[in-house]
Amino acid sequence: MSAGVELDRIEKTYGATTTLRAATLDVKPGEFMTLVGPSGCGKSTLLRIIAGLLPQTSGEVHIDGASIDHLPPRERDIAMVFQSYALYPHMSVAENVATPLKVRRLSRMARLPALGRLLPGQARTRREITDEVRRVADLVEIGPLLERKPAALSGGQRQRVALARAIIRDPRVFLMDEPLSNLDARLRVTMRAEITALHRRLGATFIYVTHDQTEAMTMSSRVAVMMDGTIIQCSTPQGLYEAPEDLRVARFIGSPEINVVASDTVAGWEGGNTRLGQLLQRPLHIAFRPEAVRLSAESAAQTDMLHLSCHIERTERLGHDVLLFLRVLADGAGVTARIPAADFARLDAPGGVLTASLHPADLLAFGPDGKRVALPGLAAATNRGLSHVG
Numbered sequence: 001m002s003a004g005v006e007l008d009r010i011e012k013t014y015g016a017t018t019t020l021r022a023a024t025l026d027v028k029p030g031e032f033m034t035l036v037g038p039s040g041c042g043k044s045t046l047l048r049i050i051a052g053l054l055p056q057t058s059g060e061v062h063i064d065g066a067s068i069d070h071l072p073p074r075e076r077d078i079a080m081v082f083q084s085y086a087l088y089p090h091m092s093v094a095e096n097v098a099t100p101l102k103v104r105r106l107s108r109m110a111r112l113p114a115l116g117r118l119l120p121g122q123a124r125t126r127r128e129i130t131d132e133v134r135r136v137a138d139l140v141e142i143g144p145l146l147e148r149k150p151a152a153l154s155g156g157q158r159q160r161v162a163l164a165r166a167i168i169r170d171p172r173v174f175l176m177d178e179p180l181s182n183l184d185a186r187l188r189v190t191m192r193a194e195i196t197a198l199h200r201r202l203g204a205t206f207i208y209v210t211h212d213q214t215e216a217m218t219m220s221s222r223v224a225v226m227m228d229g230t231i232i233q234c235s236t237p238q239g240l241y242e243a244p245e246d247l248r249v250a251r252f253i254g255s256p257e258i259n260v261v262a263s264d265t266v267a268g269w270e271g272g273n274t275r276l277g278q279l280l281q282r283p284l285h286i287a288f289r290p291e292a293v294r295l296s297a298e299s300a301a302q303t304d305m306l307h308l309s310c311h312i313e314r315t316e317r318l319g320h321d322v323l324l325f326l327r328v329l330a331d332g333a334g335v336t337a338r339i340p341a342a343d344f345a346r347l348d349a350p351g352g353v354l355t356a357s358l359h360p361a362d363l364l365a366f367g368p369d370g371k372r373v374a375l376p377g378l379a380a381a382t383n384r385g386l387s388h389v390g
């Protein structure tokens with residue numbers, strides 16, 4: 001049975017250092033929630049507090065509405081998968097996977113390798129455990145590896161064993177701390193899909209920690225962005241990308257990074273409409289995604305788009321897309337654009353100079369404190385879905 005997890009203003013201090021500050025999060029039963037944020041922001045600390053491996057300084061952890069703060073880790077009904085896999089090196093894969101069930105179902109005596117087999121009444125339990133190990137091993141496709149020791153496995157296979165050992169406990173909640181970070185890029189992509197499929201099959205609650213935004217965006221039902229020990233926004237992947245509430249979220253989510261310029265710079269750009277001119281009179285950070293930039297070799301047409309004459313400083317080919325690193329001729333602002341390679345091929349930029357255009361509706365604004373500011377009254381983009389090249 002999957003369970004909801006509520007974190008209520010969790011604080012953690014080490015002496016004078018505050019690692020978590022009022023971290024609050026509501027994870028729904030069966031949800032795939034990812035905590036993402038830069039190194040050192042407190043993700044692992046928060047996960048360890050949920051697991052009961054670390055006590056919080058204040059705040060409460062609830063599962064299905066009931067506080068679990070008084071429970072030791074093994075009574076929380078939570079399984080944790082670590083980046084390091086944490087397998088027992090002297091045990092076979094089968095023994096590693098079976099350990100949680102043996103601890104739960106067999107007495108201390110019965111768990112002793114030689115003596116245990118002689119005790120009456122244990123054979124049936126042992127058979128059940130073996131069957132369960134086989135079932136779970138098949139689920140993560142390690143059936144043929146059950147007799148091997150961890151040292152004889154690849155990184156990806158070790159990670160599957162660690163997953164199997166978590167699954168066999170049938171916990172209410174799975175916690176995963178950067179489980180893919182020791183794998184090479186190719187295997188990470190495969191395992192990403194496998195963990196997502198596993199989540200669907202199990203229907204369990206997953207709380208997953210990563211510093212990799214692609215992992216967060218592709219796997220999760222919702223993503224909680226952590227910075228400086230607190231959760232600054234929790235939303236669907238699309239919600240974070242399209243409607244970041246904080247400039248730090250806008251910058252963290254999306255690759256290449258979102259463009260950010262000062263409002264007085266944008267106010268000096270050609271075009272736009274009167275409403276935009278009014279809005280830009282305040283000191284704001286103005287941000288726009290690289291794919292919102294449209295490129296044309298011709299000079300600006302008369303629309304309410306913003307137009308910038310730019311010099312191409314550098315290009316990077318990403319296969320389907322091309323990144324263009326542009327410098328605005330008038331004010332030296334740097335702008336990154338991302339366009340399909342086919343459009344780039346058609347783009348004729350004499351002397352490396354072209355016009356970049358932006359629709360006011362594609363601009364996001366953030367106040368001096370970094371919080372999102374609405375830009376009301378800007379017309380919805382009328383040209384979405386058209387080619388990026390004019």
Ligand SMILES: Nc1ncnc2c1ncn2[C@@H]1O[C@H](COP(=O)(O)OP(=O)(O)OP(=O)(O)O)[C@@H](O)[C@H]1O
Nearest residue numbers: 014017019037038039040041042043044045046211
């Ligand atoms: N025992 C400790 N004593 C003092 N500070 C600690 C201790 N454990 C962790 N910290 C600090 O708490 C902060 C958060 O650490 P944590 O491991 O939770 O970060 P993280 O977001 O998981 O980072 P990473 O992605 O690098 O694993 C870090 O600045 C770390 O140095």
